[in-house]
Amino acid sequence: MNAAIQDAWQRARRRQWWITTLLAVPVALAISAVAWRLAGFNAATVVLLLTLLISVGVATWRARRLDRQWLVRRLDDHPAVQDSADLLFAIPAALSPLQQRQRVHVAAALQSRMPELRPRWPGRWVLASVITSVVMIALALGWPRGQNATPLFPGTAAPPATPAQPPQLRSARLEITAPAYTGQAARVQSALDGKVPQDSRLHWSLRFSAQPQTATLQFHDGQRIALARDGEQWTAQWTATRPALYRVVTEPALRDTRLYRLDVVPDRPPVVRVIAPDRSLVLGTPGQRQWPLQFEATDDYGVVATAQLKVTLAQGSGENITFREQTFGLTGTGPATQRRFARTLDLAALGATEGNDVIAQLTVRDTHTPTAQSTQSSSVILRLPSAAEIQGTDMEGMVKKTLPAYFRSQRQIIIDAEALIKQRRQLPAEEFVKRSDAIGVDQRILRLRYGQFLGEESEGGAKPPPTSDALPTSDTPAAAHDDDHDHDGEHAQAQAGHDDHDHGAPTDGSAPVFGSATDVLSEYGHTHDHAEAATLLDPKTRATLKAALDQMWSSEGELRQGQPERALPYAYKALGFIKEVQQAERIYLARVGPELPPIDESRRMSGDRADLASRTLPLRALEAPDQAIVQVWQQLADPASAPDLDALTLWLRRNEARLPDPLSLAAAIETLRITADCADCHQALRAQLWRALLRPLPQVPRRSAPDAMGQRYLDALEATP
Numbered sequence: 024m025n026a027a028i029q030d031a032w033q034r035a036r037r038r039q040w041w042i043t044t045l046l047a048v049p050v051a052l053a054i055s056a057v058a059w060r061l062a063g064f065n066a067a068t069v070v071l072l073l074t075l076l077i078s079v080g081v082a083t084w085r086a087r088r089l090d091r092q093w094l095v096r097r098l099d100d101h102p103a104v105q106d107s108a109d110l111l112f113a114i115p116a117a118l119s120p121l122q123q124r125q126r127v128h129v130a131a132a133l134q135s136r137m138p139e140l141r142p143r144w145p146g147r148w149v150l151a152s153v154i155t156s157v158v159m160i161a162l163a164l165g166w167p168r169g170q171n172a173t174p175l176f177p178g179t180a181a182p183p184a185t186p187a188q189p190p191q192l193r194s195a196r197l198e199i200t201a202p203a204y205t206g207q208a209a210r211v212q213s214a215l216d217g218k219v220p221q222d223s224r225l226h227w228s229l230r231f232s233a234q235p236q237t238a239t240l241q242f243h244d245g246q247r248i249a250l251a252r253d254g255e256q257w258t259a260q261w262t263a264t265r266p267a268l269y270r271v272v273t274e275p276a277l278r279d280t281r282l283y284r285l286d287v288v289p290d291r292p293p294v295v296r297v298i299a300p301d302r303s304l305v306l307g308t309p310g311q312r313q314w315p316l317q318f319e320a321t322d323d324y325g326v327v328a329t330a331q332l333k334v335t336l337a338q339g340s341g342e343n344i345t346f347r348e349q350t351f352g353l354t355g356t357g358p359a360t361q362r363r364f365a366r367t368l369d370l371a372a373l374g375a376t377e378g379n380d381v382i383a384q385l386t387v388r389d390t391h392t393p394t395a396q397s398t399q400s401s402s403v404i405l406r407l408p409s410a411a412e413i414q415g416t417d418m419e420g421m422v423k424k425t426l427p428a429y430f431r432s433q434r435q436i437i438i439d440a441e442a443l444i445k446q447r448r449q450l451p452a453e454e455f456v457k458r459s460d461a462i463g464v465d466q467r468i469l470r471l472r473y474g475q476f477l478g479e480e481s482e483g484g485a486k487p488p489p490t491s492d493a494l495p496t497s498d499t500p501a502a503a504h505d506d507d508h509d510h511d512g513e514h515a516q517a518q519a520g521h522d523d524h525d526h527g528a529p530t531d532g533s534a535p536v537f538g539s540a541t542d543v544l545s546e547y548g549h550t551h552d553h554a555e556a557a558t559l560l561d562p563k564t565r566a567t568l569k570a571a572l573d574q575m576w577s578s579e580g581e582l583r584q585g586q587p588e589r590a591l592p593y594a595y596k597a598l599g600f601i602k603e604v605q606q607a608e609r610i611y612l613a614r615v616g617p618e619l620p621p622i623d624e625s626r627r628m629s630g631d632r633a634d635l636a637s638r639t640l641p642l643r644a645l646e647a648p649d650q651a652i653v654q655v656w657q658q659l660a661d662p663a664s665a666p667d668l669d670a671l672t673l674w675l676r677r678n679e680a681r682l683p684d685p686l687s688l689a690a691a692i693e694t695l696r697i698t699a700d701c702a703d704c705h706q707a708l709r710a711q712l713w714r715a716l717l718r719p720l721p722q723v724p725r726r727s728a729p730d731a732m733g734q735r736y737l738d739a740l741e742a743t744p
Contacts, residue, residue, distance in 0.1 A: 028111065028133060031140045032094050038141040040086040045149050047078030049156035056160040092194050094140070095213055101138040104129050189278045190235045192271060196228040204390040205290075205324045206359075215271075215283040219263050221290055229257045235273035243268040243282075243689040244676060263287050268689050280697055282690050293322040293389045295400035298363075307407040314368045314405050320387040320398075325359035327395070330387045332366055336373055337380040349373065353385070362387075370407075378409035433598045436466050436578075440587040440594065456585035463582030466594070470575040473601075476568060564604055571600030652716060659709040662702040668692055682715050 051074030059067030091112060098104050098111075111130060115123060194213070201207040201220045219225065227240065229250065238250040238257045244267070250257035266287045270280055297303075299317040307314075320326045332351040339345055355362030364385060375381050384402045388395040439462050447455055574597035581590035655671050658664040671692055679685040691708040698704055729737060 027137050028094075028098075031137050032089070035097075035140040035142065036086040036089050038144075039089055040082045042142065042145060042149075043082035043085045044078060046145070046152050047081060048075070049152045051075050051078055053156035053159035053163075056163040059163070092213075096194075097140050098133070098138065099214060101133075104132065188233065189275055190231040190233040190273055191278050192229060193232045194230040198226040198228070200224040200226070202392065204392045216285070218286040218288060221264065221287050223263045223287075225261050225263055225285075227257075227259045227261075229271065230255055231257070231273070231277075235275060235277075237274045239272050240269050241272045243686075243693060266686055268686055268693065270693075282693055284686055284690065286686075290389070290391050290396070291323055292396040293320050293326050293387050293398045295320045295385055295387055295398050297400055297403055300403055303401060303403055305403065305405050307405055309408065311407065312370055314370060314381060314383075315365070316368065316383055316385075316403070317363065317365045318385045318400055319361065319363050320355065320385075321361045322389045323360070325390045326355065326362045327388045327390060328355050328359075328362065329353065330355060330364050330385055332364070333384050333386065334368065334373065335382040335384075336375055337382065338376075338378075340378065347374070359390075370405075375405075375407060377407055379407050381405040381407070433469060433575075433594065433601055436462060436469065437591065437594045437598065439465075440582065440591055443587050444591075459582050459585045459587050462587065463579050463590075466575055466579040466582055466590075470572055470579060473568060473575070474572055477565065477572070567600050567603050571597045571604065574600065652712060656709055656712045656716065659705045659712070662700075662705045664705075665699070666695075668696050678715070684714075687711055688715055 051071060054074050055067045055071035058070035095112070111126060113122075113126075115126070118126065195215050196211060196213060197215055197217065198209060198211045199217065199219050200209045201223045205220050207220065215227075227250070229238070231238075234252075234255070238252075240248040240250065240259055240261070242248075248259050248261055250259045250271075263285060264287070267285050268282050269285070270282050271277060272280075296319045297317075298319055299315055305314075316332070318330075320330070330353045332353050334349045334351065336347045336349075337344055338347070351366060353364040353366055355364045357363050364387075368381065368383070370381065373381065382402050382404050385400040386397055387400075388397045440459075443455070443458055443462065450458070574593045578590040578593035578597060581587070581593065651667075651670055652674055655666045658666040672689075675682075675685060675688060675692070682688065688708075688711040691704070691711045695701065695704040695708050
């Protein structure tokens with residue numbers, strides 16, 4: 024306990040001492056005045072000293088009644104303490120890490136903002152004591168002396184009796200004994216609210232400022248548990264099987280009738296996770312003999328150390344599949360709340376062969392009593408490949424897979440050329456020419472791709488070797504380099520569409536080779552596409568595309584010669600022509616024109632509509648769910664209204680299962696039942712009901728009534744034939 028709490032506690036005791044003293048001193052003076060009137064000055068002095076000593080003693084006793092339990096209750100009334108004030112007075116070594124952390128949090132909260140612990144000044148009682156004493160002193164001093172005078176207060180004077188006060192809960196002790204399977208030790212708390220495990224045993228011990236005639240615990244569902252008196256304590260026991268709200272009810276009634284909440288935490292079933300393998304379907308390898316398995320089971324209180332591993336062997340194919348199950352017992356390792364189970368299956372011992380499936384599933388149980396909860400893991404499957412599947416896999420590995428060629432776009436060629444121009448100073452001359460030539464090759468490939476739409480043939484195909492009597496052509500080694508750069512010769516060949524070969528018989532006199540793809544194509548067909556077979560382009564589009572190819576040819580020639588600056592204007596023009604071609608209209612002609620019958624306008628809107636129903640959809644008013652509850656919700660909008668809380672309580676008991684937080688709604692109902700004139704309680708209950716109401720289905724909004732002009736328009740539509 025820090026110094027701030029100690030200081031506030033001492034101030035509260037001093038305030039209580041002074042309150043008692045101020046209430047007792049006027050009474051002592053009045054008694055002394057009566058004694059002086061009856062017995063003289065000496066007797067009055069003795070009475071005054073005795074009454075002052077008694078007043079001081081009563082004040083000290085009342086100040087000491089503000090003990091540690093009173094301090095804990097007063098601190099718990101502060102929201103920042105969170106009903107954890109008793110941790111400040113406990114031994115730190117005996118607290119758990121969570122309790123120590125809560126203790127530090129509460130101490131910091133009190134250090135920043137210490138609540139007012141001093142009792143309020145009873146101004147009315149002090150005023151009444153002073154007035155009563157003054158009246159008694161005046162009567163004592165003014166009463167006439169005489170032999171036959173009857174004393175005003177015969178015998179020993181005593182302070183006036185205070186009216187009977189209603190009982191008040193002075194101290195509370197709630198002992199929580201969790202079920203044995205949870206492994207939690209019994210704990211004791213001074214707060215009557217709490218969160219306990221399901222099936223916990225609760226034991227109440229209550230003390231009151233004045234002993235009531237009867238005392239009970241009244242729950243929100245109507246259950247009542249009578250408190251038995253044991254000396255000054257009232258005790259009761261209950262098994263927490265469900266969440267509940269309750270209050271302490273006494274006869275006569277308590278001054279404080281607050282509600283207490285008990286949240287019951289159910290025991291959840293265990294959770295099983297597959298660690299190995301890392302996927303649900305595992306494809307086995309040829310010759311595999313073992314299959315390692317590993318699982319992890321977690322539970323809030325504990326998992327049984329033994330688990331059952333069910334292994335199913337599926338054999339056969341098609342409709343002739345047989346299953347054989349085997350069960351193995353596994354022993355887990357690790358703490359009870361997180362155990363691991365491992366097993367390596369011997370496939371030969373299981374009888375698994377090629378083409379079989381091995382299915383494994385683990386079943387674990389927790390320590391819940393009297394009936395344990397069990398959970399099964401997801402199934403993991405090991406599929407052993409058959410001989411046919413292995414052979415098919417090997418054949419797939421022998422097939423050579425070729426990726427499709429990647430063609431650069433005209434825009435990318437321009438970007439590469441501009442980037443190369445910027446790097447001219449950093450690159451050697453040979454490297455610069457080499458890169459420019461590579462860009463020219465990309466330009467050539469792109470030109471050939473677009474040339475296919477005009478019926479041009481592919482370049483670079485197989486050609487017969489040159490002979491000594493043949494004229495020098497671009498295919499000879501001497502002209503090999505010029506073939507790549509000669510604009511006129513190659514362009515002329517591309518436009519002519521011949522590519523230095525003939526579609527007739529071989530000119531070299533050699534006989535065709537049987538099975539040769541080149542000879543078959545040269546004899547029975549063409550190796551290039553026809554211009555009209557690819558697509559039908561209008562003459563304007565063909566001319567634009569031909570102009571783009573010419574610009575590509577010029578750009579390619581400059582790039583191949585290492586002049587990207589001179590190639591950029593041609594490349595830009597080619598890009599512009601390509602954009603025009605992309606935006607051009609293409610004409611697709613149908614082989615046979617459609618011959619549709621003419622439309623007979625005289626038959627229009629002349630059909631028989633005798634059996635046709637109205638297309639107006641019937642609108643049925645949707646009844647709002649829970650009409651009685653909707654009415655209560657509407658009534659709560661007026662603080663002066665008196666909603667039917669009994670009907671609302673019955674509805675809550677019937678629909679408690681579907682509500683997310685029924686205890687909060689029950690608490691709001693009970694609070695309004697006690698304080699019916701509380702406007703904030705009306706709004707709190709209304710907010711809770713809004714969360715509990717079912718949302719109505721969306722409806723078609725009603726059309727607003729038309730005005731005079733709109734009505735004339737509708738009448739005109741109906742009058743029109």
